[in-house]
Amino acid sequence: MAALRIPALLLGALSLLSTLGCGYRVAGRADMLPAKIKTIAVPPFGNATTRYRVSDRLAAAVTREFISRTRYRIVADPNEADAVLNGSVVNFMAYPTIFDPVTSRASGVQVILHLQLFLTDRATGAALYQNPNWEFRERYEISVDQRSYFEESDIAMDRLTRDAARSLVSAVLENF
Numbered sequence: 001m002a003a004l005r006i007p008a009l010l011l012g013a014l015s016l017l018s019t020l021g022c023g024y025r026v027a028g029r030a031d032m033l034p035a036k037i038k039t040i041a042v043p044p045f046g047n048a049t050t051r052y053r054v055s056d057r058l059a060a061a062v063t064r065e066f067i068s069r070t071r072y073r074i075v076a077d078p079n080e081a082d083a084v085l086n087g088s089v090v091n092f093m094a095y096p097t098i099f100d101p102v103t104s105r106a107s108g109v110q111v112i113l114h115l116q117l118f119l120t121d122r123a124t125g126a127a128l129y130q131n132p133n134w135e136f137r138e139r140y141e142i143s144v145d146q147r148s149y150f151e152e153s154d155i156a157m158d159r160l161t162r163d164a165a166r167s168l169v170s171a172v173l174e175n176f
Contacts, residue, residue, distance in 0.1 A: 031070070032175040033083070033128055037121070039073045040066060041081035045115075046088035054113070055089045057157060061165035062087070069169060081122055085172070088116045097139060111138050111160055119172055129172045136164040 042063045047055035062085070066074050078084045091114035098108030113136045119129040140156040 031173050033119075033173065034121070037072065037082045037128070039075050039081045039083070040119075041075050041078040041084045041122075042066065043076075043078055043084065043086065045086075048088060048090050049092040051089070051092040054092055054157065054161070055087075057161040058089065058113075058115075058164060059087065061161040062168055065162075065165040065169040070173065078122065083119055083128055084122050085117070085119045087118075090114045090116055098141075106142055108139060108141050109156070111140070111156070112136070113138075113160065113164055115164075115168075117168065117172075129175055131171065134168070134171070136160075136167055138163055 042059055045055035045059045063074050066072055075081050091112070093112045094109055096106030096108065097110045099105065100107045115134040115136070116132045117130065117134050118127065118132075120126065121128055138156075138160045140159065
């Protein structure tokens with residue numbers, strides 16, 4: 001009986017090792033950037049829209065996301081970085097998607113954010129990631145009750161930039 005257990009344990013261990021070595025990875029955990037990249041600069045993003053401070057909020061959210069999710073050190077000065085992430089908000093659209101049937105006021109809004117993104121190796125100038133037409137969409141709801149209404153656009157913008165930063169950092173790391 002004991003002689004049968006050892007081959008079964010060995011077979012189980014081998015199958016576990018083959019599963020670990022098969023290349024399977026959990027989404028959002030890949031890092032396709034070169035190993036020599038240790039520091040990334042995220043200068044302020046450009047803004048070609050009329051939406052106030054969206055580029056500032058987005059650059060700050062991207063910085064926080066890199067700090068919390070990656071091994072990279074984020075620096076302010078591009079001259080001190082191994083790589084530089086340049087971005088620009090090229091379009092910002094917001095339009096109502098759902099209307100309250102009683103008040104006919106908008107109760108849901110769709111926001112679409114278009115960015116141009118370029119991560120370059122500062123030493124060589126080589127593109128590590130680029131997407132000149134990166135798009136992010138988010139829906140949020142608006143209160144239709146005038147008595148409990150409060151301005152929700154700032155809260156929605158914070159959520160939008162935080163979610164966009166999460167997607168953007170994933171895209172850069174996975175080179176997707």
